[in-house]
Amino acid sequence: GQQVMQIPQYQHVQEGEDFTTYCNSSTTLSNIQWYKQRPGGHPVFLIQLVKSGEVKKQKRLTFQFGEAKKNSSLHITATQTTDVGTYFCAFSGAGSYQLTFGKGTKLSVIP
Amino acid sequence: NAGVTQTPKFRILKIGQSMTLQCTQDMNHNYMYWYRQDPGMGLKLIYYSVGAGITDKGEVPNGYNVSRSTTEDFPLRLELAAPSQTSVYFCASSYPGVVYEQYFGPGTRLTVT
Numbered sequence: 001g002q003q004v005m006q007i008p009q010y011q012h013v014q015e016g017e018d019f020t021t022y023c024n025s026s027t028t029l030s031n032i033q034w035y036k037q038r039p040g041g042h043p044v045f046l047i048q049l050v051k052s053g054e055v056k057k058q059k060r061l062t063f064q065f066g067e068a069k070k071n072s073s074l075h076i077t078a079t080q081t082t083d084v085g086t087y088f089c090a091f092s093g094a095g096s097y098q099l100t101f102g103k104g105t106k107l108s109v110i111p
Numbered sequence: 112n113a114g115v116t117q118t119p120k121f122r123i124l125k126i127g128q129s130m131t132l133q134c135t136q137d138m139n140h141n142y143m144y145w146y147r148q149d150p151g152m153g154l155k156l157i158y159y160s161v162g163a164g165i166t167d168k169g170e171v172p173n174g175y176n177v178s179r180s181t182t183e184d185f186p187l188r189l190e191l192a193a194p195s196q197t198s199v200y201f202c203a204s205s206y207p208g209v210v211y212e213q214y215f216g217p218g219t220r221l222t223v224t
Contacts, residue, residue, distance in 0.1 A: 042201055042215040042218050043154065043203075043215050044215070045213065045214070048210045048211075048212065088153055088154070097161075097205060097207055097211050098144070098159055098169065099144075099156070099213060100170075101146075101154045102153055103152055103153045104152075104153055
């Protein structure tokens with residue numbers, strides 16, 4: 001079935017540096033969602049992207065959906081220690097509400 | 112609203128034992144899901160339900176069973192526990208709108224030895 005590849009698997013940054021995680025698919029996606037999971041916590045929804053080329057911002061977070069709808073990215077500007085956690089992308093098939101998750105990118109922020 | 116609640120938080124089972132993981136949501140969501148998360152991996156869908164009385168298999172259903180008799184509750188049953196079922200189990204719910212974000216419970220950490 002459809003899958004997404006997330007890169008990198010791990011990222012260590014100094015506090016204040018930027019961070020980007022990528023979610024890539026070999027097939028066209030109807031939508032993409034992003035979730036954040038703090039250490040020891042549960043996934044929390046961040047955003048849903050549906051349109052080709054869509055860009056959405058939430059404070060220091062910028063989400064993009066590629067023009068071909070085969071990739072997406074999450075960029076964090078000037079990371080803070082509160083950004084620590086694992087970021088997952090997930091997608092559902094057309095007409096479906098079931099999500100398939102990527103393996104996630106684990107972000108560590110060094111103060 | 113309490114959101115999605117799960118019990119127990121932690122459990123240790125011996126091989127061959129059975130147990131039920133409880134999940135309740137108070138948001139009147141039609142859709143409910145069970146996932147398992149193994150270390151360093153994403154979430155894998157075990158079972159899902161689109162409403163009371165309707166359930167269907169996800170990606171990894173073997174060794175598990177579910178039922179959905181009410182909108183609020185979606186218990187997951189493990190029969191004959193095996194070490195491969197050691198994992199963190201998350202229940203989630205969603206409403207089929209334009210943005211169908213999933214709301215997750217706090218998880219149950221299960222160890223089978």
